[in-house]
Amino acid sequence: MKNVFTPHDEKGFTLLEMLLVLSLILLLLSLFPLMMNVNLSASKVFPGQDQEVTMFFNHLSKDIREATEVVGGRNQLLIEKGGNESLFIELMPSQQIRRLRNGLGHVLLLERVRSFSCRTTGRLVHCEVELTAGVKKQRTMAMLYPYERREAEGD
The missing domain is CATH 1.20.5 (Single alpha-helices involved in coiled-coils or other helix-helix interfaces)
Structure with a gap:
């Protein structure tokens, strides 16, 4: 076999x-x-959205540094600058944050935003942005020329 x-x-x-x-x-x-x-x-998070939020906070920080008075709230922020100039930043129902200068113009600052809030404590402005993806970003900014200091210098 x-x-x-x-x-x-x-x-x-x-x-x-x-x-x-x-x-x-x-x-x-x-x-x-x-x-x-x-x-x-x-x-x-959408591609590039972190950079967009960083740019938004950088623009906001520049405006707040130059401000004489800042009034914050939920979904809106009023920034008063010297020389009768004011900026109004608000969250629109279309989930976009826009900026108006002296009540005119419409500049889109950030998209896909669920909520936006700012509060002031002394010279500091604390702002928080929540994106539609659920990501929250916040920053604390300082006013360099607050209204009280300019008034004291003028006297």
Whole structure:
């Protein structure tokens, strides 16, 4: 009789090949949750939105530094500057923050905003923006020329 199982006819995987394939599969499976987290966090904030919020706060900070008086509130901010100049910043129902200078013009500052609020304590102005993605950003800014100081210098 002929022996069916001879070394020349063996076809299959060696133990080394099986361990190599198994380790590659485990490596890919261990990276899968990390890739899913990156994908989910990228979908929460629109591309470039962090930069847009930073630019918004930089513009707001410049205006507040030059202000003589700042009146904050929910979804709006009034900035009084010297020389009969005023800025009104408000959150529109279209989820956009816009700025009016002396009641004229319409400058879009930020989009996809759920809420916007500012409050003043002395010379400091604390502002917070919540985006529609649920991300909250805040910044504290200082007035360099508040109204009280200019009045005292004039006397």
